[in-house]
Amino acid sequence: KTPAIRRVQNICEYLTYSTFRYLNRGTYEKDKLVLKLLIALKIFATAGVLSASDIMVLLRAGAGIDENAIAKLPFAWLDLEVWKNIHELSMKVKFFKDLPANINRSGAIWQTFVECDKPEIAAVPDYQSQLDELPSAIGTFYKLLLVRSLRKDRCLLAVKEFIEAADVVNVNGTEIPALGPRFVEPITDELNDVLASTHYLTPIIFLLSTGADPTEDVNSLARKKKLPAPFVISMGEGQEAPAMRGVSEATSNGTWVLMQCME
Structure with missing residues (x-):
């Protein structure tokens, strides 16, 4: 060759x-x-x-x-x-x-x-x-x-x-x-690997099966990265304003926002 x-x-x-x-x-x-x-x-x-x-x-x-x-x-x-x-x-x-x-x-x-x-x-x-x-x-x-x-x-x-x-x-x-x-081998994608492949302007979307909750995994990764605990908010009626404030603050200080129930 x-x-x-x-x-x-x-x-x-x-x-x-x-x-x-x-x-x-x-x-x-x-x-x-x-x-x-x-x-x-x-x-x-x-x-x-x-x-x-x-x-x-x-x-x-x-x-x-x-x-x-x-x-x-x-x-x-x-x-x-x-x-x-x-x-x-x-x-x-x-x-x-x-x-x-x-x-x-x-x-x-x-x-x-x-x-x-x-x-x-x-x-x-x-x-x-x-x-x-x-x-x-x-x-x-x-x-x-x-x-x-x-x-x-x-x-x-x-x-x-x-x-x-x-x-x-x-x-x-x-x-x-x-x-x-x-x-055909089983693949497990660690959250840290997912984070490494993204840009800070790109949101990470979790497609979850029933009963799955990534909150603790996100919190654990934040601790490993020596970041403050993410701002967690469950979306629903009337939550748009608090969510936007959280995103604005996170944009300024480099922290994360975890929005739940986005459907």
């Missing part, structure tokens, strides 16, 4: 992770996996590795297929929704063009795969050796499409497998860092 290539790789790695951390900080827990998936899809689509058709199959599967336009269900263990998904996948993703025929030919083996506890990590009938020959991220994405089509209840777990495997993307013969294992 030339110094220029290494520099580009380092810049891409830093920007991707720092952007993710910044966005992750303001995202509800239930939406964080979707955020990671969107970042991964954007990177791989921009690199030309994934097509719009690939992504649409992931999002919609066979929802737009007319059941009269496809063959009848070959097995009782398949339902119509899954069968439509199978046909959509075979039509839109060349890698799976023979999927309906393969399932018809090896029904019992495919039934075992579909009904297993963890299809996202199980060997795929007829395709595993081909998947293993692909770059890890692409092979795992194709498996994600398959799991999305056959077992949508395991789709989120397959998404995690894809994000972990999507550590690099090939751009014109050069491997550029993408996501990878550290994007």
Whole structure:
């Protein structure tokens, strides 16, 4: 690798992770996996590795297929929704063009795969050796499409497998860092880290779940910074004037204001 290539790789790695951390900080827990998936899809689509058709199959599967336009269900263990998904996948993703025929030919083996506890990590009938020959991220994405089509209840777990495997993307013969294992590791953002990444003119907004209260954390951080206790006010009718006075005083003396119940 030339110094220029290494520099580009380092810049891409830093920007991707720092952007993710910044966005992750303001995202509800239930939406964080979707955020990671969107970042991964954007990177791989921009690199030309994934097509719009690939992504649409992931999002919609066979929802737009007319059941009269496809063959009848070959097995009782398949339902119509899954069968439509199978046909959509075979039509839109060349890698799976023979999927309906393969399932018809090896029904019992495919039934075992579909009904297993963890299809996202199980060997795929007829395709595993081909998947293993692909770059890890692409092979795992194709498996994600398959799991999305056959077992949508395991789709989120397959998404995690894809994000972990999507550590690099090939751009014109050069491997550029993408996501990878550290994007699926648990992240705890300390209040001090949040403060360090902001400007004094930028308010910090806490998106709280039921029962959560950051007041003590804010007070504790103020003590560590050797600042006076923050001015705390619970917003409501008639509290605008006291709140504005508190903000004005804090602006002058460099202290903090904690406004609660801002909704």
